[in-house]
Amino acid sequence: MKAIVQDRYGSPDVLQLREIDRPAVGDDGVLVRVHAASVHPDVWHVIRGMPYILRFMGAGLLKPTNPVPGTDMAGHVEAVGRNVTQFQPGDEVFGETVSGHQWKNGGAYAEYVSVPENALAAKPANVTFEQAAAVPTSGLIALQNLRGRVQPGQKVLINGAGGGLGVLAVQIVKSYGAEVTAVDSAGKQDMLRSIGADQVIDYTEEDFTQGDERYDLILDIPGNRSFSDLGRVLAPDGTYVLLGHDLFGAQGGRFIGSGIPRFIKLSVSSPFGKQQAAPRPTEDTTDPLVVLKELMETGDVTPVIDSTYPLSEAPEAIRYLVEGNAAGKVVITV
Numbered sequence: 431m432k433a434i435v436q437d438r439y440g441s442p443d444v445l446q447l448r449e450i451d452r453p454a455v456g457d458d459g460v461l462v463r464v465h466a467a468s469v470h471p472d473v474w475h476v477i478r479g480m481p482y483i484l485r486f487m488g489a490g491l492l493k494p495t496n497p498v499p500g501t502d503m504a505g506h507v508e509a510v511g512r513n514v515t516q517f518q519p520g521d522e523v524f525g526e527t528v529s530g531h532q533w534k535n536g537g538a539y540a541e542y543v544s545v546p547e548n549a550l551a552a553k554p555a556n557v558t559f560e561q562a563a564a565v566p567t568s569g570l571i572a573l574q575n576l577r578g579r580v581q582p583g584q585k586v587l588i589n590g591a592g593g594g595l596g597v598l599a600v601q602i603v604k605s606y607g608a609e610v611t612a613v614d615s616a617g618k619q620d621m622l623r624s625i626g627a628d629q630v631i632d633y634t635e636e637d638f639t640q641g642d643e644r645y646d647l648i649l650d651i652p653g654n655r656s657f658s659d660l661g662r663v664l665a666p667d668g669t670y671v672l673l674g675h676d677l678f679g680a681q682g683g684r685f686i687g688s689g690i691p692r693f694i695k696l697s698v699s700s701p702f703g704k705q706q707a708a709p710r711p712t713e714d715t716t717d718p719l720v721v722l723k724e725l726m727e728t729g730d731v732t733p734v735i736d737s738t739y740p741l742s743e744a745p746e747a748i749r750y751l752v753e754g755n756a757a758g759k760v761v762i763t764v
């Protein structure tokens with residue numbers, strides 16, 4: 431099969447299109463013929479092998495253990511292991527190819543990938559493979575951080591709303607009946623309004639921490655503001671949720687990433703009352719991938735795709751994401 435392969439860590443230049451063997455499928459696995467895969471910041475981290483800590487977390491010490499990048503994909507089932515009960519050949523599916531964290535290669539940038547059955551859901555019929563591939567990791571992170579935290583009528587600010595995760599978060603919050611203020615750069619404002627943001631703020635023109643509005647929840651994707659600035663615009667019983675994007679190394683953190691120290695600082699010395707540094711357990715135990723499928727089926731969530739690249743141009747797709755101009759998701763078609 432054709433696949434993008436990396437033999438060593440480095441810039442996207444290390445990625446090569448090659449012919450390799452199809453992955454084997456275990457008894458609990460599903461072999462998926464990939465039609466589309468998407469790009470997110472952690473794919474770039476693993477290609478670079480930085481922050482270095484990821485090499486000790488399953489990515490591979492000196493070179494990637496799995497040479498094929500990518501974790502999010504959509505396609506159809508080619509074959510199933512003998513213990514698989516939910517899927518059969520021909521089914522259209524989407525999901526993540528890795529479980530736990532995404533700081534390791536998942537093999538999605540290939541014609542075929544083997545995925546555990548429980549990491550897949552049926553692809554909604556009303557979205558394309560490209561749209562479905564844009565959702566898994568971003569949608570799961572957004573949902574895990576928002577589920578059970580937002581009430582109808584509340585005011586929610588999303589900082590970094592125009593990227594891969596933010597566009598899903600905006601729509602999930604709107605589906606809960608809350609009011610959304612979306613913060614991102616000028617080129618993403620029209621798109622943010624089109625997906626339902628009630629107010630948009632261009633962070634290059636206006637500092638939302640100096641405004642008069644008070645928010646019940648701030649979902650902070652770039653994590654680039656001080657906690658005391660953010661506390662100024664948080665309602666007295668509001669919640670602050672940090673995701674901790676390191677803006678592709680721009681915030682430092684070669685060894686453990688810039689997010690981890692910030693999470694620790696937030697946990698230990700937070701200046702306001704109800705901030706959360708990690709997803710909290712929710713009483714809703716519905717499989718979050720199934721929740722995302724249903725949100726797409728009802729039209730509450732429509733994945734936003736900025737651009738698509740063929741598999742052979744995966745390095746360009748990753749460079750484009752890192753440049754920061756993507757409004758929504760960058761997708762690779764296979």
Ligand SMILES: NC(=O)c1ccc[n+]([C@@H]2O[C@H](COP(=O)([O-])OP(=O)(O)OC[C@H]3O[C@@H](n4cnc5c(N)ncnc54)[C@H](OP(=O)(O)O)[C@@H]3O)[C@@H](O)[C@H]2O)c1
Pocket residue numbers: 470471472532566567568569571589590591592593594595596613614615633651652654673674675676677751753754755756758
């Ligand atoms: N999305 C995923 O699937 C995924 C997976 C694992 C982890 N995560 C984590 O989730 C976070 C975000 O991921 P993402 O996919 O949404 O990243 P992304 O697509 O790079 O989006 C980040 C957004 O933040 C904006 N931004 C940059 N500087 C900003 C500033 N100073 N103020 C406000 N907005 C700013 C960017 O816009 P401009 O560049 O135009 O300024 C961009 O729209 C990261 O912590 C990442 O590690 C995401």
